[in-house]
Amino acid sequence: MFDFTDRELKTAHDIRIIGAPFDGTVSFRPGARFGPAAIRHASDGLETWSPALNADLESIHYADGGDLELPMGDVALVLAIIREAVDECLNDGATPFLLGGEHLVSLPAIEAVFDRYPDLVVIQLDAHADQREDYLGVKLSHACVMRRVCELIGYDNVRQLGVRSGTRDEYTLMQRFQTQACLREESLAELVDWIGGRPVYLTVDLDVFDPSCMSGTGTPEPGGIDWWVFQRFITALQGCDMVGLDVVELAPQLDPSGCSSVLAAKAVREMLLMAGS
């Protein structure tokens, strides 16, 4: 029973939640625009206390900045509005935590964060590589977002976990640049070593979860992770310097049971506790 509203920013270590309800480039099944509202609603049924992290949201400084008003039909304008909101958040000394929306919303956020932190590393949890050059001729698409991110910050500074789908070309690319990492316990230790003291942007495409846990997403892909693998990952990253986070691609209307929204809200809770304490 936590909720994001009515919390005030207090210190420079605060986290600001920013809803980015956009799904305009989704090719298969839209609805990620309803993600932020569903996460807020589902958070009502969860406790503030995390037994796994031994921590409570009551002790974390975060605030919900509400949803951005994003004009469907004008992708460039949408990205500019998100960029501006993240810039403002950083100017205020707060860490941005985006709630998507589709995965493309991560791009302007990462651009803004990279501007401040030139040694940024990006950690991606995702079922899909998102490494296409373009999709039906469109380069600013949720199917291409990590390609754009890699072009911006360099393949060397990106790690992709949970990827199990892509074209042959995308797999060739990932192998050439060795961007893929593994979620096994020993691999997570290596990942944390690799990060070192560098600032981290963590982007979680919820389709990294198996569709059995997360049916409410536009492009489900069988063979994903379960909750405890995610929990272990979050625990492993405690202590890293998180400078930006997002959770994207929840399409709640595809899951009438509401369980996907509950899982997304719990993921947000654990990420807040990991980044904020």
Added chain:
Amino acid sequence: MFDFTDRELKTAHDIRIIGAPFDGTVSFRPGARFGPAAIRHASDGLETWSPALNADLESIHYADGGDLELPMGDVALVLAIIREAVDECLNDGATPFLLGGEHLVSLPAIEAVFDRYPDLVVIQLDAHADQREDYLGVKLSHACVMRRVCELIGYDNVRQLGVRSGTRDEYTLMQRFQTQACLREESLAELVDWIGGRPVYLTVDLDVFDPSCMSGTGTPEPGGIDWWVFQRFITALQGCDMVGLDVVELAPQLDPSGCSSVLAAKAVREMLLMAGS
């Protein structure tokens, strides 16, 4: 039990069905992209014979051109692709019949038809005025489509039927230009008189129907028409010179019963029979 596939074009009076599965500017609830597939699927459960029109699809020359491949995320490109397909259809001497998709897909179709028929009149069935100057700064939006059409062909050449929702400004505009017409029997006779021998483009936004009949649409508006009012309208227009048609804004995933898709398919059948015989 009719279906659109595997029919060949035969004469200059043929009708070509063109699927336009785009919903990229929809602000409230997306899903109109699934409209064409749902209409085709639902047509399986309907007869080819219309008792009301005393006519049979078996006697009509029409063909299904399938769906256009439309890149979500690039509205300008989408509109260009539709425009090209409608131009090609007209070049082949066929009458275009679009299946949306959102209402914005009507714009390039009407532009193409207007190019050939400068004395074109447009008849709109719709719950909403669609006369906004822009929506959140976007001028090419389904909320503005009839404003763009009126700017193109002149307010004098447009009639709007079934409208029951709009801003105060939109109502002022409709009153100034007297674009609204009524679906009562006597008013339909006036409408047909007003059309005279001029070529007609008929655009049917399915939300003109009451939500009780058509729950599967993005922006339902209580107080709409039922099937028999629509049937009467179609019967009244028999004999008019139809040079373009569309049926838009079916969002089938919002209606798990499938009845909205059945109604849409039946509307398409009646429109084919009215325009093609």
Added chain:
Amino acid sequence: MFDFTDRELKTAHDIRIIGAPFDGTVSFRPGARFGPAAIRHASDGLETWSPALNADLESIHYADGGDLELPMGDVALVLAIIREAVDECLNDGATPFLLGGEHLVSLPAIEAVFDRYPDLVVIQLDAHADQREDYLGVKLSHACVMRRVCELIGYDNVRQLGVRSGTRDEYTLMQRFQTQACLREESLAELVDWIGGRPVYLTVDLDVFDPSCMSGTGTPEPGGIDWWVFQRFITALQGCDMVGLDVVELAPQLDPSGCSSVLAAKAVREMLLMAGS
């Protein structure tokens, strides 16, 4: 809040409810097998009192005989089991009231009743003519059931109300034999005159209702009747000699709101009160 269970047969004028959960010949969308259970369940939310008929189920002698066990995959056996159950009901001096199941279940019931009442007339409420010679080569199909009935008892002894869909051939047939009747008030008086003192079997295919009222049916057809037209029809028939009734083609899983099941249960209530008092 009435329910069908635990009622005992008392007199020769009793009505026996027989569930016939079969949908094996349904071509488009199955699920009518779940009809009887849904009607029973929905009856929990309705009163026993009918303000329109000024009568109460508490005063009617009827009993629920439960559902027949019908082996999907063997149509001939299914029809034989239904026939036997209706014969047994008639032998016990009770009036059969079937809950379908698809419309084909009416055939063995009408056969059994016709055996006792050679001057039987059949009144059909239905969206579809059901007058096909065969469907994909199958003659015992829900699309052909009234053709079989007419062959059995003669076209002259059948009246069809609410029909709005059929092939050209079916319409030709209905016109030749003048089987169609109308639901307007004055036409209902003519219908009752035509019946005279003859025994009546009433078969109600629920798709006679408009899909707005009855979305939970396999083959919805826009343009149907609403509740009050049905109520007027039932009131008009009070006093006729009902010797058999059925309500068929409820497919409840197609209507997640449950309203179709409630309407079906209310229709059953009114028919029980009309036939039993």
Added chain:
Amino acid sequence: MFDFTDRELKTAHDIRIIGAPFDGTVSFRPGARFGPAAIRHASDGLETWSPALNADLESIHYADGGDLELPMGDVALVLAIIREAVDECLNDGATPFLLGGEHLVSLPAIEAVFDRYPDLVVIQLDAHADQREDYLGVKLSHACVMRRVCELIGYDNVRQLGVRSGTRDEYTLMQRFQTQACLREESLAELVDWIGGRPVYLTVDLDVFDPSCMSGTGTPEPGGIDWWVFQRFITALQGCDMVGLDVVELAPQLDPSGCSSVLAAKAVREMLLMAGS
């Protein structure tokens, strides 16, 4: 696209919206607790302008007081909390407008209003009489709420419109006290005459609408009104002295299309415009 939040109270003629998300006595199908949130959400897709009333919400002084926190499982405490909120609203000189929740939430609201306005009349739109003495021994139930209201303010001061379901006893009661009124145009004029200058509390149980328009309600009852009958009723009441209003029994999860919530939100808009201008 109106929304209830972030509006400030300005004058003594203001209206205050109070969410009462309680459904603890619902016997058949719960879910009315989700009504207030669904109405707020659906209001996003509606205009502020009403063509029927020629009025705009922008000109009305109203505010959304948010939802009360109501402890399921303690009916007495729930009623006390609602009573206190309505008292506070009246103390502030504002008119209460409750969003239910089940119909029982009207009782404490009417008690509070009656305390200030001893000549109060109550107008009820409803499918059900709600005149039971008790339900399974429980006297504070949504099935008994109007009995309790009538006992409080006197049967003479209550009018019930749209009722089409009840027990024989409830109908006897309504006939004895002549509480039923009709929604035909001429009857509405009589109703307004009967009201005269007296203060009015209007309670709208949304199941007064036909299930085709309003499938999202716990106890749907076939044979109800459509939108235009409601619109005519609202128009007729313009000019009456409204001192309390509510809209109850929306159970949105029963209507996956969302159309019931849209209708409820539009009803709230028209009632705000009727009462506030």
Added chain:
Amino acid sequence: MFDFTDRELKTAHDIRIIGAPFDGTVSFRPGARFGPAAIRHASDGLETWSPALNADLESIHYADGGDLELPMGDVALVLAIIREAVDECLNDGATPFLLGGEHLVSLPAIEAVFDRYPDLVVIQLDAHADQREDYLGVKLSHACVMRRVCELIGYDNVRQLGVRSGTRDEYTLMQRFQTQACLREESLAELVDWIGGRPVYLTVDLDVFDPSCMSGTGTPEPGGIDWWVFQRFITALQGCDMVGLDVVELAPQLDPSGCSSVLAAKAVREMLLMAGS
């Protein structure tokens, strides 16, 4: 394909199934009242034979006592009715097996059983601690039920398995009294040792399962057990002296696939076989 109905009680070792369709204190999402009916319905699709337990329901003496009629809106009365039914069951020498309904229905059942078996131990499978002192001021709530049970029979006599959610206070409490046990194989052996020869009441809150297996529950919590962990638990308990059982918190309308109801029915089958043979 087993079903609960029409079985007769024969010996003192019989089990009696008692439906307790109550969800009046559920704070988040109601619907557990539909649990008993859904379990009965789903049992139709399951075999009577359990390969895991090598046993068949045909050999077990159990009977279905049907559902209690529970008045929503009067929690005290509901608890008294359940208490009376369980007392009667025990008086008849049968073991009670409740089908919830929400978790609060376990309280009167445990009270009745504890009255007969003062050395009772209670084993709880649950995602939530249910150890709150009160919930929004209400002490008889499904969020507090195990606190009430512990107060009654002593913390020492309770073991909680599968708990993964609670407030910080609840976790402190569970640690102080060491009520938590683990579902690993070796821990199950310890559990059975701890039980010794004492009589056992087993209460299974179905949300102990991961939401991927059990989406149809009011408060799903990611990170739960799967079927085989449950099966192993049941196998481990064979031979214990079961004197009361329940399965609670199935909310079937939240899972349109029906898989949650099937899992619940299979859990009931295994528990019947474990307790009855």
Added chain:
Amino acid sequence: MFDFTDRELKTAHDIRIIGAPFDGTVSFRPGARFGPAAIRHASDGLETWSPALNADLESIHYADGGDLELPMGDVALVLAIIREAVDECLNDGATPFLLGGEHLVSLPAIEAVFDRYPDLVVIQLDAHADQREDYLGVKLSHACVMRRVCELIGYDNVRQLGVRSGTRDEYTLMQRFQTQACLREESLAELVDWIGGRPVYLTVDLDVFDPSCMSGTGTPEPGGIDWWVFQRFITALQGCDMVGLDVVELAPQLDPSGCSSVLAAKAVREMLLMAGS
């Protein structure tokens, strides 16, 4: 994003996909008739590349023969039509790959294949034994299909994997003939040894998957396999001589999330790659 349509047969090693949309003997919940269409639709959201098999559909020779037109209500005719289609496929030198439909559709396919390959072995993945002698007196039922297959080709030539449900008699039968095999890694090696060089027909009843992965099936059975177990099985069988395949019992309307259809489409992809390369 692969799709089955518009691919041409090229060589004798081609695979031909044949849709068999029949569910006429399904006893519990119908809908498998919608399986083929759902698999085709879901295949749009998947890549052609399989990282697990290191292979691409672009390199495989297969074609989609579309759906057979199967007359519900005449099982014998349905089986004859399927038989004829598979015979024709084999005559053309192609390998049949059926998309069900219910499991009974495997029978005529196996008959046709067995006619050509008298040393055929059949591998069945399934939750249920399907070894009943008859079901409610019907011998050609999806509950009996493997009994019929075993009678045809001999129990010695059948292996059943994933079975976890059956009657006591079915389990006795399976133990007598030792038809059950295991999906553990080492057991798969034994299975491949057992196959040797013999031709294989692989029939996959999708309910072999756990309901958490595959809720869209008529008779879900808790305790099934997950994606990776299936993937391992497919990898193990690479190199075997596949002469026939099918995927049956997807009932997509039971899974509103669409994830079951996606899993089924991905299973088809892996099986195509395994059999075709």
